Amino acid sequence: xxxxxxxxxxxxxxxxxxxxxxxxxxxxxxxxxxxxxxxxxxxxxxxxxxxxxxxxxxxxxxxxxxxxxxxxxxxxxxxxxxxxxxxxxxxxxxxxxxxxxxxxxxxxxxxxxxxxxxxxxxxxxxxxxxxxxxxxxxxxxxxxxxxxxxxxxxxxxxxxxxx
Numbered sequence: 001x002x003x004x005x006x007x008x009x010x011x012x013x014x015x016x017x018x019x020x021x022x023x024x025x026x027x028x029x030x031x032x033x034x035x036x037x038x039x040x041x042x043x044x045x046x047x048x049x050x051x052x053x054x055x056x057x058x059x060x061x062x063x064x065x066x067x068x069x070x071x072x073x074x075x076x077x078x079x080x081x082x083x084x085x086x087x088x089x090x091x092x093x094x095x096x097x098x099x100x101x102x103x104x105x106x107x108x109x110x111x112x113x114x115x116x117x118x119x120x121x122x123x124x125x126x127x128x129x130x131x132x133x134x135x136x137x138x139x140x141x142x143x144x145x146x147x148x149x150x151x152x153x154x155x156x157x158x159x160x161x162x163x
Contacts, residue, residue: 040048040056064072064080096108122130122138130138 035056037048038044040052042052042055061072062068064076066076066079067073093102093104096104098108119130122134124134124137125131
């Protein structure tokens with residue numbers, strides 16, 4: 001019973017997160033994964049036009065706009081979020097269910113190597129602890145990356161001010 005409740009909480013949380021991601025992407029359809037060059041190059045001529053980009057965006061919108069009214073309701077966005085969360089949960093179960101029992105234990109969920117790297121990045125002075133200053137600095141750096149600091153073709157606010 002505890003395992004079933006645990007999985008239900010994970011799926012419910014994932015649904016809420018996925019719905020938020022759909023809304024945040026503004027992405028009609030908010031696919032999560034970027035389309036490949038081949039998917040965008042609809043006519044197969046080796047080049048992507050603005051019209052092809054617009055067509056992909058419209059197709060994604062139409063996929064979520066299940067009633068075809070040209071607007072995305074909370075119900076449509078939620079349904080898409082739930083669908084994406086279920087797909088993500090299925091993939092996670094397939095990938096991490098080491099013993100094949102159809103459920104994930106805490107050991108199967110944890111990724112110590114990843115959390116260790118995150119801790120090391122936050123612990124800038126290598127003291128084995130994270131001070132409030134280190135925490136805030138690392139958080140600010142992650143926030144800046146989210147604003148396009150490291151994305152090709154985008155400049156951070158500081159880079160823009162320097163130009």
